[in-house]
Amino acid sequence: MDYSQLVQSPLFRGISSDEIEKVLTGTSKKFRKYKAGEFIAFSGEPVSSLMIVLYGVVKGEMVDYSGRVIKIEDIPAPGALASAFLFGSRTFFPVNVVAISDTELMIIEKSDFLKLLMNNDRILGNFLDMISNRSQFLSEKIKFLNFRTIKGKLAQYILHQTMNGRLSFNLGMTQADLADYFAVARPSIARALKELEDEGLIEASGKVINVLDRKSLAQLISD
Amino acid sequence: MDYSQLVQSPLFRGISSDEIEKVLTGTSKKFRKYKAGEFIAFSGEPVSSLMIVLYGVVKGEMVDYSGRVIKIEDIPAPGALASAFLFGSRTFFPVNVVAISDTELMIIEKSDFLKLLMNNDRILGNFLDMISNRSQFLSEKIKFLNFRTIKGKLAQYILHQTMNGRLSFNLGMTQADLADYFAVARPSIARALKELEDEGLIEASGKVINVLDRKSLAQLISD
DNA sequence: TTGATTTTGTAACATTTGTTACAATTTTTT
DNA sequence: AAAAAATTGTAACAAATGTTACAAAATCAA
The missing domain is CATH 1.10.10.10 (Winged helix-like DNA-binding domain superfamily/Winged helix DNA-binding domain)
Incomplete structure (x- = not known):
């Protein structure tokens, strides 16, 4: 497996390609591919793992009362999905997640991911930044909607x-x-x-x- | 200092009163009191520390184009302020923070707080839950506004x-x-x-x- | 280029929401 | 209990937005 593109992932920022490989080799994970347009997750489904977009682009979208689809955001590789819904008290997808282009995801179960966080300061810091950035993004969006x-x-x-x-x-x-x-x-x-x-x-x-x-x-x- | 009420704080959930005291004794921190109606922070100010409401209630609010004040949320003791804006790339207050009632805050600088996170699995897990819950709260609010x-x-x-x-x-x-x-x-x-x-x-x-x-x-x- | 498709501009009209104002009701204070 | 303050109901009208429709313009594909 080639992890070189992960150097640019927010989760692995500042970590060398070699170290990423070393860390991931010791972590159990799955891989899954999606065609453009395919649904990756539905709103309400439980989030039990961290998903990282290895290549391709996915989007989060909601459906309002009149059937209109509201796009919430695009997530291109090498971003992470559902990172803000892996912890907390409502661990289910808040939106539908759809592949915009052909996409491959790397999937790490929550328990395995927790070990990763505890064993690597850098990844911990990056993950804190990521989920904080999500709040900050949503907060910005609320500014528009208000x-x-x-x-x-x-x-x-x-x-x-x-x-x-x-x-x-x-x-x-x-x-x-x-x-x-x-x-x-x-x-x-x-x-x-x-x-x-x-x-x-x-x-x-x-x-x-x-x-x-x-x-x-x-x-x-x-x- | 009496930390007994902190047992119920999301950050210290599941940690005994004794252990909280032990952990906090080894951490440098400040205390500050506010009168009802007093501004604690203004939108746009940098967030450089974690603030925990020891007693009282504070609110976050925005001002829209017509001068109308929009209340974002109330945070009663023993909740934490600005927890989702301590990390990430936009570490400044997204709203004005105002004391609703007389309030006392405990203030821990970011660097000191990071040490706390690294040294205590439980606090780390709780903090991840807290900032994830913030995203989830905002996400729910966006559902209404949409x-x-x-x-x-x-x-x-x-x-x-x-x-x-x-x-x-x-x-x-x-x-x-x-x-x-x-x-x-x-x-x-x-x-x-x-x-x-x-x-x-x-x-x-x-x-x-x-x-x-x-x-x-x-x-x-x-x- | 040419034709097909998507995007944009715009108008007429319906619907929803905002604004202002005031009376009725409920809650709080004295 | 009485008075004061806050909250709620409601109406009339203004303003903003939605809906639908279609033509013009721009972009894309063959």
């Missing part, structure tokens, strides 16, 4: 995307995807973008958004 | 509160609090409750909700 108006959500999103001081960025997705992400209707996204543009706060050409008036955007979400 | 209609949010909330098979439960808060929790307007909550009642799905007397038609509630959020 804004009542779509313009507010967009403003928050745009400001977040340009925190680094850039004046423009590329929506890495279609308006339909963005609408799913915000849990709103697609034409409403188009309308809100147009309004922000009409008001001179942004300039949109294709999927590239130029931020023209950062102050007014900030006011939209802090007044 | 429903577009208020009736959908309410249905999700009511079904969640009666998962255990009970037919009734007590909203432990006012309609105004519930409105904040859902990030909607207060009269809209009253209206939605009335509609659910008119349609015969629930019966509300005061803060007690009787679930009359579980199937229709489930349909509201899955059709």
